[in-house]
Amino acid sequence: MPGALERIAAVRGRFSKAMTSIQQYEELVESQAAQLRSMNQPATFGDDDDMEDDTFQDIARRPAGTPSLTHEDILREEESIRELERRKRTLEDRVSGMEKDLGGILR
Numbered sequence: 001m002p003g004a005l006e007r008i009a010a011v012r013g014r015f016s017k018a019m020t021s022i023q024q025y026e027e028l029v030e031s032q033a034a035q036l037r038s039m040n041q042p043a044t045f046g047d048d049d050d051m052e053d054d055t056f057q058d059i060a061r062r063p064a065g066t067p068s069l070t071h072e073d074i075l076r077e078e079e080s081i082r083e084l085e086r087r088k089r090t091l092e093d094r095v096s097g098m099e100k101d102l103g104g105i106l107r
Contacts, residue, residue, distance in 0.1 A: 008105055015098045018091050025088045032081050039074065 004105060008102070011098055011101050011105065015095060015102070018095045018098065022088060022091045022095065025084055025091065029081060029084050029088065032077060032084070036074075036077065036081065039069070
């Protein structure tokens with residue numbers, strides 16, 4: 001077939017690029033998920049007095065001007081994770097389509 005080799009090379013190039021993108025997004029999602037898990041782990045304290053003392057000590061140890069994490073920050077990160085997961089699914093769908101195209105071309 002005329003042009004088949006060029007089409008195969010182009011599809012393979014797009015496939016390779018998509019696989020690289022998926023891997024990068026997976027690594028980013030895993031990193032952000034790990035950060036989220038560490039933020040969501042409950043602190044363990046002996047009793048209420050210990051908890052108050054530890055909280056005040058943590059605040060006292062925090063350098064001046066250090067921004068604190070807000071609920072809005074967490075919500076933004078969660079939305080960012082959801083967006084990356086949507087992108088990942090889109091790229092996976094594209095890769096599946098490319099695999100089907102390659103399968104049809106190679107037959």
